[in-house]
Amino acid sequence: MKCKKNRELRWLFTISRPYLGWMMAGVLLATTVILANVALLAVSGWFITAMAISGLSAAAINYFTPAAAIRGLAILRTVGRYLERLITHEATFRLLAGLRQWFFERLEPLAPARLQNYQGGDLLSRISADIDSLENAYLRLFTPTLAALLASFLMIMFLLFWSPAIALTNLVGLLMVGLVLPWAALYLGMNSGQQIVEARAVLRQRTSETVRGLAEITLYGDPQQRMAIIQDENKALVVPQRQQNRIDASSAALTGLFSQLTWLVMIVIAIYLLQSGQLDGPELVMLAFFGMASFEAVATLPIAFRALGETWGAARRILDLVDADPAVTDPIHPCAAPQQFDIRFDSVCFAYPKNKQPALRDISFHLKQGQKLAIRGASGSGKTSLTQLLLKFWTADSGQIAIGGTGLEDLSGDTVRKLCAVVSQQVHLFNTTLAANLYLAKPNATSEELLEACRAAAILDDILALPEGFDTEVGEAATRLSGGQIRRIGIARALLKDAPIVILDEPTEGLDAGTEQQVIQALARLLQGRTAIIITHRPQLLTLVDHSLMMDEGCIVP
Numbered sequence: 001m002k003c004k005k006n007r008e009l010r011w012l013f014t015i016s017r018p019y020l021g022w023m024m025a026g027v028l029l030a031t032t033v034i035l036a037n038v039a040l041l042a043v044s045g046w047f048i049t050a051m052a053i054s055g056l057s058a059a060a061i062n063y064f065t066p067a068a069a070i071r072g073l074a075i076l077r078t079v080g081r082y083l084e085r086l087i088t089h090e091a092t093f094r095l096l097a098g099l100r101q102w103f104f105e106r107l108e109p110l111a112p113a114r115l116q117n118y119q120g121g122d123l124l125s126r127i128s129a130d131i132d133s134l135e136n137a138y139l140r141l142f143t144p145t146l147a148a149l150l151a152s153f154l155m156i157m158f159l160l161f162w163s164p165a166i167a168l169t170n171l172v173g174l175l176m177v178g179l180v181l182p183w184a185a186l187y188l189g190m191n192s193g194q195q196i197v198e199a200r201a202v203l204r205q206r207t208s209e210t211v212r213g214l215a216e217i218t219l220y221g222d223p224q225q226r227m228a229i230i231q232d233e234n235k236a237l238v239v240p241q242r243q244q245n246r247i248d249a250s251s252a253a254l255t256g257l258f259s260q261l262t263w264l265v266m267i268v269i270a271i272y273l274l275q276s277g278q279l280d281g282p283e284l285v286m287l288a289f290f291g292m293a294s295f296e297a298v299a300t301l302p303i304a305f306r307a308l309g310e311t312w313g314a315a316r317r318i319l320d321l322v323d324a325d326p327a328v329t330d331p332i333h334p335c336a337a338p339q340q341f342d343i344r345f346d347s348v349c350f351a352y353p354k355n356k357q358p359a360l361r362d363i364s365f366h367l368k369q370g371q372k373l374a375i376r377g378a379s380g381s382g383k384t385s386l387t388q389l390l391l392k393f394w395t396a397d398s399g400q401i402a403i404g405g406t407g408l409e410d411l412s413g414d415t416v417r418k419l420c421a422v423v424s425q426q427v428h429l430f431n432t433t434l435a436a437n438l439y440l441a442k443p444n445a446t447s448e449e450l451l452e453a454c455r456a457a458a459i460l461d462d463i464l465a466l467p468e469g470f471d472t473e474v475g476e477a478a479t480r481l482s483g484g485q486i487r488r489i490g491i492a493r494a495l496l497k498d499a500p501i502v503i504l505d506e507p508t509e510g511l512d513a514g515t516e517q518q519v520i521q522a523l524a525r526l527l528q529g530r531t532a533i534i535i536t537h538r539p540q541l542l543t544l545v546d547h548s549l550m551m552d553e554g555c556i557v558p
């Protein structure tokens with residue numbers, strides 16, 4: 001457990017290193033604000049008392065300098081606070097932005113194999129809520145703790161100049177509120193903080209799943225039972241939250257108690273020093289105000305340390321995900337993309353992790369460049385697994401897959417996937433314009449290339465018939481586009497990519513005969529001159545292929 005915590009702590013420091021300059025600037029500004037505030041109160045106390053005494057005794061007093069100091073300190077406090085907020089928030093948001101990029105870079109090699117066990121809601125939680133909750137570590141913990149240390153040191157130095165007894169009393173009070181209480185809050189809040197992160201993720205995941213499956217739940221399920229599950233999960237969140245609130249309330253009360261007690265003892269000592277002639281009246285009031293204000297430096301620390309459990313839980317969830325070994329590792333010195341595009345499977349065996357039954361057993365075939373191969377077989381016979389291996393999303397347990405004579409183990413995943421275009425039964429359109437969805441395949445495509453791809457995919461007229469044409473938002477278009485049209489947009493995207501290898505996974509599944517015919521014509525254009533693997537049961541699609549393989553339980557049936 002300790003070793004695990006070290007992992008999170010080390011990581012939190014490592015990722016913040018590029019922003020240390022910003023953070024230290026934030027610390028200096030926060031320290032300035034604390035000191036300006038303490039000085040403002042102390043000088044004000046001294047000044048009011050000195051004015052009152054001089055008024056009573058009719059003595060002359062220079063009130064210009066203290067009045068100017070008070071104004072100066074008030075301005076310094078306000079401007080300092082503004083700049084401090086600006087700098088620390090800027091530093092934190094830069095850090096969170098960097099962190100999100102870091103997270104996506106680590107996530108990419110894990111997709112899709114290692115992410116399949118994470119549900120969409122859970123992944124989203126890790127990407128957004130967990131990363132955002134790290135904000136707490138820097139904004140409420142790192143900067144205030146360092147500023148509290150620096151400011152407390154300087155304040156105690158100042159008090160030592162007046163009276164070691166008063167300095168010691170203030171130091172004890174500051175240590176109680178700034179060290180003992182945060183430590184206790186951290187200790188007591190660690191478990192509940194981590195529970196909150198977990199419970200919140202479960203609840204978010206369940207809620208998003210429920211909203212997405214609302215139709216199924218109302219038709220087939222029991223909405224009341226579903227509500228009961230959500231309420232139970234909500235309770236699992238409320239219990240640790242209540243625990244954290246109790247810690248906050250207790251630490252706020254104890255902070256008040258310790259600071260008031262410290263203040264009282266400081267005043268008693270100051271009165272003694274006044275009576276023994278070591279202090280005068282204005283100095284007594286100044287020290288009393290000073291002691292009272294000094295707690296601003298440490299007052300927020302107990303709650304910040306209590307919240308560390310949540311930060312820790314979030315860091316752990318992020319690291320648990322990105323520390324997973326990718327299912328496929330790229331070679332250290334990958335070969336350049338092959339110039340030939342025949343595909344060879346040589347005694348390929350493969351089983352998914354934790355699956356006893358292999359998905360592919362001893363698969364061998366050779367597909368010459370430009371030829372088309374249909375793969376048929378019952379559901380679960382291994383057809384999709386075969387293409388997943390060809391796309392280098394998984395690695396074969398034994399045997400070899402080669403494109404143009406180069407083994408996939410010598411090619412990077414990116415290189416392999418650049419060589420392939422995929423059209424499946426579920427073409428995913430992003431919620432942006434149709435044009436942006438098409439440009440995804442070739443961001444620098446000219447508008448002529450775009451039109452040509454759409455024409456070849458027999459979707460151009462349909463797109464142009466939409467009121468906004470290529471600028472139509474997919475959100476709106478999804479209701480206007482039929483399954484066949486979406487499939488042809490997928491084909492246009494594949495045409496635009498212009499990859500030498502095409503993989504089609506049931507591309508006409510679920511279409512009526514007329515629409516299927518349109519899609520097949522578009523596919524025929526896509527397949528021209530390309531090496532292709534087509535997973536299909538449809539007799540019409542078999543007219544496009546040169547060879548056909550039948551699979552059963554992971555084997556090629558002779």
Ligand SMILES: Nc1ncnc2c1ncn2[C@@H]1O[C@H](COP(=O)(O)OP(=O)(O)OP(=O)(O)O)[C@@H](O)[C@H]1O
Nearest residue numbers: 116352355359377378379380381382383384385386
């Ligand atoms: N991501 C996965 N993790 C674990 N097992 C999997 C995974 N994907 C598929 N399998 C298993 O591997 C076997 C082959 O599945 P595959 O999807 O390749 O078959 P398929 O022939 O494409 O089926 P379908 O026609 O239904 O898509 C099945 O037993 C399936 O349960």
